[in-house]
Amino acid sequence: MAFEPLRPGAVIGILGGGQLGRMLALAAPRLGFRCHIYAPPGDNPAFDVSCAHTAAAYEDEAALARFASGVSVVTYEFENVPSATCAALERLVTVAPGREALRVAQDRLEEKTFLSRLGVPVAPFTSVAGVQDIEEAASRIGLPAVLKTRRFGYDGKGQAKIVSRSGCAEAWSAIGKAPAVLEAFVPFDAELSVIAARGRDGSFVPFDIPENWHENHILRQSRVPARVAPETVGWAGDIARGIADGLGYVGVLAVELFLLRRSGREELLVNEIAPRVHNSGHWTLDACHVSQFEQHIRAIAGWPLGDPSRHSDSIMQNLLGLEVDDWERLAKEPQTAVHIYGKAEARPGRKMGHFTRLHPLGAIAGKGK
Numbered sequence: 001m002a003f004e005p006l007r008p009g010a011v012i013g014i015l016g017g018g019q020l021g022r023m024l025a026l027a028a029p030r031l032g033f034r035c036h037i038y039a040p041p042g043d044n045p046a047f048d049v050s051c052a053h054t055a056a057a058y059e060d061e062a063a064l065a066r067f068a069s070g071v072s073v074v075t076y077e078f079e080n081v082p083s084a085t086c087a088a089l090e091r092l093v094t095v096a097p098g099r100e101a102l103r104v105a106q107d108r109l110e111e112k113t114f115l116s117r118l119g120v121p122v123a124p125f126t127s128v129a130g131v132q133d134i135e136e137a138a139s140r141i142g143l144p145a146v147l148k149t150r151r152f153g154y155d156g157k158g159q160a161k162i163v164s165r166s167g168c169a170e171a172w173s174a175i176g177k178a179p180a181v182l183e184a185f186v187p188f189d190a191e192l193s194v195i196a197a198r199g200r201d202g203s204f205v206p207f208d209i210p211e212n213w214h215e216n217h218i219l220r221q222s223r224v225p226a227r228v229a230p231e232t233v234g235w236a237g238d239i240a241r242g243i244a245d246g247l248g249y250v251g252v253l254a255v256e257l258f259l260l261r262r263s264g265r266e267e268l269l270v271n272e273i274a275p276r277v278h279n280s281g282h283w284t285l286d287a288c289h290v291s292q293f294e295q296h297i298r299a300i301a302g303w304p305l306g307d308p309s310r311h312s313d314s315i316m317q318n319l320l321g322l323e324v325d326d327w328e329r330l331a332k333e334p335q336t337a338v339h340i341y342g343k344a345e346a347r348p349g350r351k352m353g354h355f356t357r358l359h360p361l362g363a364i365a366g367k368g369k
């Protein structure tokens, strides 16, 4: 079905009311769009910045139908949208990125199988569903290894590292005995991500590649540019393009990568993909001509993709839990952009905001954390 570019004034539906939905809803009005957020009742900071919202369960078909009737396209800010919700909406309205991207990204086994078929390098992995499976897989893949639930894992949740054969049963219990994959532990030198958009016409536009630092499995900092060889940047972009093309993707996609340095050569392995805007792309708000959020809106609206080039080097840092109370000190810093998500409760580790320090182009090359 041909998709006419949306005209300013159209309403964009967004599933999910968190910070990503909020930043999408802040970007869309710049292009003349209005946003309607759909999320279950709760702390939904995206509601505060949108023209309309529906607080209802993702299983509420009547509410979904009402929502669909008032929007021109639907997108989502998180990958665990139930497939029945997506299917119900797709019968009524265009959903982008579509169901195929969700199917692949919601299940680590499907994801790694899809990536391997595309010829994308990933760590050795195998499907497991019990202690004996894990023990057998561990002898094939080797230890240390990481056990990850197939579904609903994020920020290190649903993951357990196994260092010795005797640890298999404990890891299986730690992940709640859910269907899982066992993958080789990657002794990476750095973590990178590609944030890129694919338009309705198949055009592909990547942002510069950030280097990401995690703490307790949660993103702490993204710095751009990453300290990698230009060929590695090109290779990472090619990997992301292959994935986006393979999914027939429309919107912004994130591909998380491990970087290894072996005898002076850089190698990449894909860790996972996220069919949405991504925390490691937040610096684009302040360091680029067009942010990942605007780019996503452009892509799903059928608009030409924007210029992703950077006018500054940048270091983005998350404000987790009570760190958000630092807003006043940060707001005084020159060349620092502060973003607060407006969440009601600052639980430990919860992403409450972020800040991005801008530096002249070329200024942070070679600098440490």
Ligand code: AMP
Pocket: 123, 146, 153, 154, 155, 156, 157, 183, 184, 185, 186, 187, 188, 191, 214, 217, 256, 271, 272
């Ligand atoms: P994930 O939920 O798969 O994105 O994992 C969260 C973080 O855990 C990653 O960003 C890495 O820092 C770490 N991690 C995940 N898988 C592996 C692995 N196979 N080897 C080493 N570290 C990993």
